[in-house]
Amino acid sequence: MSNLPVLDAGTLLEIYKKAALIRYNDMRVIKAMKAGLLMTPYYSPAGQEIIPSALSVNLNDGDTICTIYRGTHDMLAKGFPLGPLWAELAGRITGSCKGKGGTMHLTHPESGCMVTTGVVGSSMPIATGLGWSAKLEGKGHVAVANFGDGAANIGAFHESLNLASLWKLPVIFICQNNRYAEHTSFANSTAVDQLSKRAAGYGMAGVTVNGNDVDEMYGAAKIAVDRARAGEGPTLIEALTFRFNGHLIGDAAGYIPKDEMASAKQNDPFVTLRKRVLVDDAASEEALDAIDADIKARIEEAVKAAFDAEWPDVSELKRDVFAHELA
């Protein structure tokens, strides 16, 4: 990757703040699960923090994202507030979705977090429509479709990329290739060695980057977002990464070779990012510690408020099925 847009110190620190929020929030969710407070399938994004953090600093309020069940990091990076997030995880009425969405269906339109889908690959057709709407509106807004490498093998991937490219829609298709589709390795499920090669088949820009490298990820995201805003159409970004847990919490990931996992954790992208911030002098160690402490305090506040909140009334069961409740 050469000629990448340069990452300035201020932006680097913004990326750090997002990545730290994601990492500490993930740790807190897992802690709550282990304490028996949360009983839900939870798909940890640990190890994938850099991708949405470096992408989201290029996005603004009018931009929208769709993500998948492993998407808490995408939502937090885009600006999903902690209070409604934790209340939703806890299934409370104060949750962003009144407790009716849960871990796999987080929505918060005010921050541009439009859809979290529990279905592999389904973020892409909907993001394509968000992009179409944004293009018609003509204000230069973009739509982001997050998905994993497994999703690149479903039909909706092909339909969405073809349509978005044909109509030159402002959509960023960002494949967070963590190398495992549930339990199946990338090599055992995908006929190409690089998913970005598929972009050529749809006449669109495509690039494979190290999604754990803040410079590469930021640069690729900025180029794609600028291209989309300029009306030059969509981009497929394949961001290589790795997940530090099994498919979901509780899955011991016996299908991942031990040395592969050990090596990934040794090269923890969040730790690398923190070092990078210090090397670049974007912030001092004390300043980062203060940032971390503030994030952790805000998370604790959200956790407490969530579990202190009321459950939804049973009347909510039949509300929001339609615009008006049916008799």
Added chain:
Amino acid sequence: MTTDTMNNISAVNLALYDALAADSTLLVLGEDVADREEGGVAGATKGLSTAFGDDRVKSTPISEQAIIGTAIGASLRGHRVVAEIMLMNFTTIAMDMIINHAAKLRFMSGGQTHVPIVIRTMTGAGMSNGGQHSDYLEAWFAHTPGIKVVAPSNPTDAYGLLRSAIEDDDPVIFIENLPTYWNSSPFTKEVIPLGQAKVVQEGSDLTIVTYATMVAPAMAAAAALADSGVSVEVVDLRTIAPWDKETVYASVQKTGRALIVHEAVKEFGVGAEIAADLSDHFFGALKAPVRRLGGAFAPVPYSKPLETAFVPSTAGIEAAVRALLTERDI
């Protein structure tokens, strides 16, 4: 407005034209819908892109998942969208988008988002289209919370219900009957609310509850029965989900007997739901068990005599009514 005649497809076309003129946020998309592609294989959207521009009336590739997904996404940002899935059998390709997303996003978001889209689709036996181009699949959608199902039987209803479906804030499946697209009948331009059935024939001995293609044979059977002194009331549901219980209940209360007729196969169909509901509600007051007539439990066949035999006929409806009238009072 005027009571002239119009055919069903022109009524659909006119409804789309008027809706596009009335609401600048409305978009139409689907395979071949623009005039470059001649306004669709049957011409239902003819003239619309010329009148309203290619941005608002947009032909898509053959990509059913992308069509519905794109409609959903655009609707989440404030557009209303009419998405055409050319034939109802092809909705199966987009089922994830329809069932998991369009129907559920309002609920799963706690009411923060909603999906005001209409999925127009055509189907029906009668043109020797065979097993993959002819199915009525309304029960699949009626079984899904969050989606409304509409099936007009005539041009006035096609116009009036489509206008309401477009204005509705929930996703609507709008089922048009292909074999009767070019049938003309008297036309009144009016907006017809969703969820209201219509008594299209008054009677006192038995109620036929039906919709879409089966309204015509039900009316023909009622006319034949009237000649022999049997008075049949025919209720056209028009909206299948949610169905108009009030109108159906009032009719069954009056007649004491009910026969439900639809083109879709009888087993596990819409008729089963209505029959069970009526039995629950009127057990003891009914003069006979609620009966159902539907398509044969087979794929829609190609060969003409088989295809004809698949669909409930006027004679079949008449026979079913006579059989019901001979049932002893219970």
